[in-house]
Amino acid sequence: MKLYHYCLYSLAALCCSSALAVQVTGNVDVQSLDLGNSLTYTLTADANLNDDALDIRPLFKDFIIGNLQITHPSTTNTSWAIPLQPVSAGEITIPALKIADNESQPIEITVNDANSNQIATTDQSSQEQTEALQPVHLLESQISAESAYKDELLTYTVTMAKRADPENRPPVIPQTEGLKIIPVGDPVEDKEIFADHYQETLAYNYIVIPEKTGALTLPGATLASDNKQISDEHIIEIKSVPSSFHGTEKEWLPSAGITIEDRWEPQTSYTKTGQPLTRTITLTGINNVSEQLPDIPTPAIADVKVYRDSEKNEQQYQNGMLISKKTIKQVFVPEKNITFVIPEIRLNWWNTISDRPQIASLDERKFMASIIATNTKPVASSAATIKTSSNVEMWRSLLPKILFIAGGIIALLTPILAILWYYRKALRMRYERYQLWKTLKRCCLTNDPLLAYQALLVWASQRCAQPFTCLEQLPFYTQVKAELDELQMACFSVVTKEWNGRKLLRRLAHISIVKPKPTPKSPTDKFDKFIC
Structure with missing residues (x-):
């Protein structure tokens, strides 16, 4: 039941x-x-x-x-x-x-x-039927500029409808003489209006570096699954090295920004004979590949042994820019009691944003080496024996205390190190932001408007996590409009005008940067983007 x-x-x-x-x-x-x-x-x-x-x-x-x-x-x-x-x-x-x-x-x-069941009566009707069978449009391409200098980096983007290739294979980019084409980053997936319809797309990014001058043609990309689908071709005018460039043609380096910095260990101008001094040089280029960054020669100094410890190359594509870094370590070991000088480093490069020559440099640095004095006075063997035994007894009594203190220090440091490790990315971003702010501050204090213009855009792009190409795009433009207008006049005005960077620096120190948030759409507008 x-x-x-x-x-x-x-x-x-x-x-x-x-x-x-x-x-x-x-x-x-x-x-x-x-x-x-x-x-x-x-x-x-x-x-x-x-x-x-x-x-x-x-x-x-x-x-x-x-x-x-x-x-x-x-x-x-x-x-x-x-x-x-x-x-x-x-x-x-x-x-x-x-x-x-x-x-x-x-x-x-x-x-x-x-x-398939119709018989073509004329060549024109056959052509119309063939065109009707093909998709309207599945592929398009875009180049960042139609004119550039030799060795200047260009960005080439190929966008395709995701349904064009079920296997999601990348498009086929034909090799072109005089153009070096390098894929960068992962394909970007999106849903957008493409070929007059709302559909899923894949965008592939490439770096194009022209290796010779003249008019170069970049043929259209094709689909891996259908070579009849082809994007538009691009004709690029490649300019030669300008006569106003300070360096030789072998030193030609076009870039959106070149910085060079060094760090010494130990951080002192006094050293001891035989003690190594380590110099870490970091060379950074914006919109450059690692191979374009020049080598830093190892200097030859009398009575100082100099050798290169290591070299490291890195590059990262972010916010539409390719950032490359070259890190070089040099070791200096003085062999005598002398005063020696590390010579300065000067790199000539061409600013593609302001279209003018510039120099990145490190100043020379002086060091003094001294010999360590040794005590050669004889000591009685009995006194040495007594001192050794007393030292042993002292260390025996101190060893438990030392171990206890060391254990306490490790227990205190472990959670601190864990917190630092957890927030390492945020700390690194803050450090990079601080370095960019130092560069902007230095440019403003030296009253160099073009360097300040470039440094301001790079700092704001990193600060707001989005690329900016002009001052009007900055989220705090209205707050410092007068100072930014003066900066633009100083950079691009025909009449040479003295510019005071301290005024802009003081205003930037008190601005509040608020990232714009996209306005959410109401549920009734969710499918308004669809088009018949």
Whole structure:
């Protein structure tokens, strides 16, 4: 009897749960259509749901989606009308779509290749039928500039519809004589209006470096799955080394920014004979590959042994810029009691932003080496024995205390080190931001408007985590408009005007940077981006 009641209760609970679940029905206005035509897929739920309750992402693979219409016929129903255009012929399944806690049933449709059963009567009609079979547009490309100097880095972006290649293979970039093409970073996925339809895209980024002057043609990229799909070609005018460049043609280095810094260990101008001095030189280039950064020669100094300890190259693509670093370690070991000088370092480079020559340098530095005096006075053996035994007794009594203190120090340092390790990225970003601020401050204090202009854009880009190419894009532009206008006048005005960087520096020290937040759209506007 108990088993009977238990079965009745289970059956009643099952019926109630099935009754509470949202019921979804789907239908299409046509079961068979020709390739290139559209159908309307209608889904109806017996509940008043939000407009975003339907997930249409499974449709992106086989269909181009038009402008979705959402209606609420009654307080207990929600309906979605979705225009669909198949991208290929054959038997195609409209997949199950999830709505709330239920999903629709798959629907089979037939897509006919209308052009396969027709006989071409003229060459013109055959060409029209062939064009009708091809997708309208699946690939496009963009170059950062149509004119550049020899060895100047350009950014080349190829965007393709994700459905163009089911295996997500990268586009084919033809090799061009005189142009060095290097892929950088991972492809960027997005959902955007592409080829007049809302669809998923993949953007591939490349670095293009011209290796000779003249007019160079960059052919269009093609799809790995269809070499008939080709993007536009680009003609780039490559300029030679300008006569106003200070260095030789072998030293030619175009860049958006070159900085050189060094660090000494130990940080003192006095050393001992035979004690090594380690110098770490860091050379940073913006929009340069590591191979373009010049080598720093090892100086030859009399009575000082000099050798190179190590060299490290790094590069990172971020915010549309390629940042390369070369780190060199040099070791100086004085062999006599002398005073010696480390010579200065000067690097000539061409600023591609201000279009003028500049010099990155490290000043010379002087050091004094001295000999360590040794005590050669004889000591009685008995006194030495007594002193040794007393030292042993002292260390025996101190050893437990030392171990206890060392254990306490380790216990205190462990959580501090763990916290520093956890926040290492934030600390590194703060350090980089501080270094960029020091560079901007130095440029302002020396009243160099062009260097300050460049340093301000680089600092603001790192501070706000987005690239800026002009002062008007800065989020704090309105707060320091007068000072920034003076900076632009000093940089780009025909009339030479003296510029005071301290005024801008004082204003920048008191600004408040607020990152703009995107305004969220209301649920009713979620599918307004779809286009038939």
